[in-house]
Amino acid sequence: MKRVVVFAAVLALLGGLVLMTEPIVPDVQKLAAFIPPSIGPYVSEADQTFDAESIFDYIDGAGEVYRSYNMKLLVARRFHKDGKPDIVVDLFDMGSPEDAFGVFTHDLDGEGAGVGQGSNYKAGLLSFWKDRYFGSVFAEEETAETKGLVLELGRRIARAIPKEGPKPKLLSYLPAEGLVADRVCYFHNHSVLNYHFFVADRDILLLEQTASAVLAPYTTVGGKSYLLVVGFPDEAKAAQAYGSFAKNYMPDAKKSGIVRTEDKRWTASAKAGDIVIVVFNADSDQFAMNQLASVQELIEAANKK
Secondary structure: OHHHHHHHOOOOOOOOOOOOOOOOOOOHHHHHHOOOOEEOOEEEOOOEEEOOOOOHHHHHHHHHHHHHOOOOEEEEEEEEOOOOOOEEEEEEEOOOHHHHHHHHHOOOOOEOOOOOOEEEEEOOEEEEEEOOEEEEEEEOOOOHHHHHHHHHHHHHHHHHOOOOOOOOHHHHHOOOOOEOHHHOEEEOOHHHHHHHOOOOOOOOOOOOOOOEEEEEEEEEOOEEEEEEEEEOOOHHHHHHHHHHHHHHHOHHHOOOOEEEOOOOOEEEEEEEOOEEEEEEEEOOHHHHHHHHHHHHHHHHHHHHO
């Protein structure tokens, strides 16, 4: 199924059990109630439910992606009509709006569909998020009819979820100029970082599933650069991570915090309290330093509120 293929590329990268950040009591009945019992001529079959341990029974090793975003519960519901392609809804309780947003950003291919707080549709697969919930609706064969039903299912599920949730605070530290806002991703470990932008084989930024990070692409005069902003549990951990990154990724930078790489691009890094900032692939040293300064200003302004 395509929802497996979407995440299959990261299977070799991801590993380790996710650390829970807050206690959540998943509610199967509540989650199932968001999904309608029928859609058009289709009727639903019996639900299947899975948690972070049993997710592999449903979507094989690709379940590690959802675990990396602290998933709590999945309700899967198949819709069937004789002679028609089946439609499958996977609705996840991710435990927090931030992680629902995060798993949505893991694959941003497709076109916006106006569902929930963010959505994408491509080739029969709709993905969306709202509050602490992430959903995918998948037609086993895309037709004009199934596309309409997939989108209507998504809209009905999103409307049933009573409220919206906040996006990660780290997003507010991203300078607006040049930002490719619909391609920003949020995550907790270096394997997901490497999936979007390869940094190193090892976790040299010490993300360790305890950090939260956003990776944002920027359009520049000389191409595309990437801004990484990582929030750590405390300043001591941020200092340790900053030192590890500087030592392993840019040892030639010395104390300047900036270095020109072999491809004639620039990488720069800085620390602001419990946050580490890195600019990758900048087309000039001035752009890289300006990006760092802009992020630091946004952090300081937020701290004054």
